[in-house]
Amino acid sequence: MYEELFEEILRSKKGVLGKFWEHTYLRLTHAYGGWPEGTVFLKDLAVSGFPKIGRINALVPGLKKQFASCSFWMEEKVDGYNVRIFHYQGKILCATRGGFICPFSTDRIMDLMSADIFNDYPTLVLCGEITGPENPYIEGPSPLVDEDIKLFIFDIAKLPTFEFLPQQQKQELLYRYGLPSVKNFGLFENRQEDFEKIKKILLNLHYEYREGVVFKEEPSGRRAKYVTANSDLNDIAVFSRKIMDISPNYFIDRMLRYVLFLIDMGIIEENGWEEKLGKAFVSSIKEVLNYLKENGKSSRLFRCRFRNPQNAQHFIDHLKHIPRHEEHIVVKGFFKDKEYWILEFEKIYPSTGDSLRNWLSGALRFD
């Protein structure tokens, strides 16, 4: 039924075809006919793109403004990559934010959760974050996972509308099926007393280098995210390793948020924040330069585990289709280690490497 749309969407350049095993699918690279970017169309199933969540950069004014009248839930926001997990023709598939059917996540999903829920509710979509040191997308430390990867579910949506279940119904299902989920910090009200509790939780998350929280109001569906300064700091340190392959606004935004969080929490005057910010840049740039001297390039090594070796091949093909990843992926190793196939690959950051190599060679630069 959706196949009929394919040609029209492709002609309008709002979507791109993909293939995963026997499935041909179309993912929306731009909103189309009411479907948001990231929507996945299979032959007879449409999984809507995950809606963007706005950010507040000032905690109390943000909560007062966004959740003026009602109470709201606060859940942990985990720093990983977003997956929509759904049942299709007897299999569980995982779509990333961009609407790719991810060969890695799909390969490993049965290690991360039980699929029982889909036996009883085949039209549900579980929305979660995958994180861990052996994930193939997100760089940097993952304070919640020591090895390999883990899944943290934060939403359950119902097909065909992709309407989110209310918090309590979601919690019930997560509990009943023993599904791994993000931490829920409870229900809060728009009042000073609760703001203080929220701040205390955020400060703890901050000191544990965890990313932050998402606030969710019901039944309005209003949502807002808010992240910790140490999460911004971590992003800055990690992304400085590829400083010229990243939009420079990425850094400016995070520096501003860093300061605003510290002000929000009343800890800006404590010692050490300036040094930490400077260190995030300086240490990473020094690392980049040292790595460049030794290796002649700027890159980072990734390692992840697969169950089915063919999925690893699908995955490499997939990476090469991600915008700006083309030609910058180099497979370094692929071998069996006990029950897993280990894929090691390198992502090359061409602008960072090329520019710095050029500078270090003594080239003239006109800016």
Place this chain on the structure above:
Amino acid sequence: MYEELFEEILRSKKGVLGKFWEHTYLRLTHAYGGWPEGTVFLKDLAVSGFPKIGRINALVPGLKKQFASCSFWMEEKVDGYNVRIFHYQGKILCATRGGFICPFSTDRIMDLMSADIFNDYPTLVLCGEITGPENPYIEGPSPLVDEDIKLFIFDIAKLPTFEFLPQQQKQELLYRYGLPSVKNFGLFENRQEDFEKIKKILLNLHYEYREGVVFKEEPSGRRAKYVTANSDLNDIAVFSRKIMDISPNYFIDRMLRYVLFLIDMGIIEENGWEEKLGKAFVSSIKEVLNYLKENGKSSRLFRCRFRNPQNAQHFIDHLKHIPRHEEHIVVKGFFKDKEYWILEFEKIYPSTGDSLRNWLSGALRFD
């Protein structure tokens, strides 16, 4: 004779007309017919745009590569704004880098230098930097000037070709006419001994928060600039006051150069550089936020002195014609103080003020 070109240039959108007193002139906003951007055409005189000087970001490799065979001069690079000073119809006019006849610089030029040289050599163009706490363009401290402004000449060019005089001839003229000039550190060769001397000078400039140096080879005309880490740091602190009105690349570039300079000088492992970099951002962002709370906007106050009050009016008109300055200049005061007319005006940084005000109000942001 150049007037005939005006219409053609205007039609091709490579230039813009300007007016200063009785003079109508055309300034090139893009290169045109062999003339570089910033060229000023008066009715019967053309003053070529000042050529861009490339930057080296690694000192010794840069010197080795750029000045491979010959000796080269090293002069101080002063952090101010570039002026070309020339004689036209009995008056001395000053053009800025962009090719504006600057009402401020022209008004004050006779305070900054003697015009005798133009009596003897009316077709010379003096190229210099104007800096000081009361200059209307450049923000931030000026380590070389305590009050008002000063001029530092670094080149003398000959019309009509705008060919630079050789260093010795330039030095002679500067000396003979008692003209203020940048510091000349002497002639160096491409050898380790000289690199060490150069480093020592640069380290001293760095510790005095001075901008850096320009290397000039003769007769090839090759040039290269190199700036100190503390100059980058100063730029970062100053420009963070208008962080969202500035290309974010401005900051990324300076952070990279900051680290590269410290490595070049062998002082990266000394203490405090991380903290200083972090402080440059954090302190400025805190200042912006405090200023915003008190004043409801982000802006900076400028003050400069004029001899002729009409030039101040011309100057305000001029500022409003500078790209991205339109509507963001507010005159705050204009009064006579002894022999000067004092102009006080405010430059408003609209993106910084508007964005941060919006964030602080608790607005949702989708990034």
